[in-house]
Amino acid sequence: MHSEERRNGMDGTGRRLIHLNTAGAGLMPQTVRAAMTACIEREAATGCYETEEFFDDVLQREVYQRLARVVGAPAEDVALFDSATRAWCAVVPRLGLGPSDTVWVTPYEYAGNLISLFALRDRTGCRIEVVPTLPGGDLDLDWMAANISDQVAFVSVTHIPSGCGIVNPVEEIGRILAPYRCFYAVDACQSIGQVPVDVARIGCQLLTGAGRKFLRGPRGTGFAYVAPELRQALATDFHDLHVAHVDSATGYRVTDTSARVLELAERTTAAVAGLNAALTLHESGTPFDHKELFQALRATVAGTPGVELIAPGEVQSGIVSFRHPGLPADRIRRALGEQGINVWKIVGNHTPLYMAQHGVDTAVRASVHYYNTLEEIDAFGRALREAVAAGARS
Ligand SMILES: Cc1ncc(COP(=O)(O)O)c(C=O)c1O
Missing domain, CATH: 3.90.1150.10 (Aspartate Aminotransferase, domain 1)
Known part of the structure; x- marks a missing residue:
């Protein structure tokens, strides 16, 4: 480096x-600041939409490909947001759960994620169960293996929590859950850039994270990996105009099948360019x-x-x-x-x-x-x- x-x-x-305080936000390296400044300067000199057009390849292709490589996913399965919470909220509230479904969380769940799960429970009647821990604080994987069944519809595990340093064994948990029907979500907000994160090895269908922490990207950046089978199961109530066309007075057509259907079209160009620079640095050899x-x-x-x-x-x-x-x-x-x-x-x-x-x-x-x-x-x-x-x- x-x-x-x-x-x-x-x-x-x-x-x-x-x-x-990288767990709050990391220090942005020079290349990230330079990419953001170049965007902002160009916006002032030539116009915002014109700048977006100029950086089209970075903003519409390169950043997705880099993020996909960093998390070990196909590029069409990643989407960008302005925070990890926004990424989570683009997916979790749209899960089609019902009173016979159980959701597993761990004691290390982030409060923002819990709020959306509590709201989902109150709306759908699903049940939330907390995975127990062993006396030293590790998740009780034997309990998970003994109690998993097809009643469990969604399992959320925070890879590294916000409040302490435990690294939860997300890959081992993935192997326990794999034979069952549940969707498996991993909150990688504190782990991405700090420890290896690979969705194929984890076996999750949802992984969310922020750009500003151990990746050293700008504030106002977040992302999600959303597997195709999870996307298909979501009750998506809105598509923005980057992925949909209103082609008659009474209807619209969705033109994109990638995870980008979960995004909103408007975003801060400089932030996305800065995230791309942070991912570039990460790919060039984060030790x-x-x-x-x-x-x-x-x-x-x-x-x-x-x-x-x-x-x-x-x-x-x-x-x-x-x-x-x-x-x-x-x-x-x-x-x-x-x-x-x-x-x-x-x-x-x-x-x-x-x-x-x-x-x-x-x-x-x-x-x-x-x-x-x-x-x-x-x-x-x-x-x-x-x-x-x-x-x-x-
Ligand atoms: C474990 C964890 N999950 C989720 C979040 C939420 O991230 P954001 O503030 O980008 O929404 C945080 C924020 O610190 C976090 O530590």
């Missing part, structure tokens, strides 16, 4: 920023070799006196959440921020099933990416120990 692409930004005082960083971050937090790690599960990613009984998460975040270190305060009700069960209202989340270094983690460790010691003195 080019060193310029690995480099971190500066904070407001000209100090080198230590960005440990999934930063386990040393993952471990260093976790060991640093675990070794800080008085700090409690929130780290269920055997396999962990580069997201580490923690809290301190005497120090509010906000205060820790502010103290680190004063040292030029970005972490985030998370709220339990964004991963409500797990966090509520474990009494976590708020916590601090630190997350590393390949552009972080072991030296930065050392600096974070020193700043965290100082913040905790200062908190104990006050």
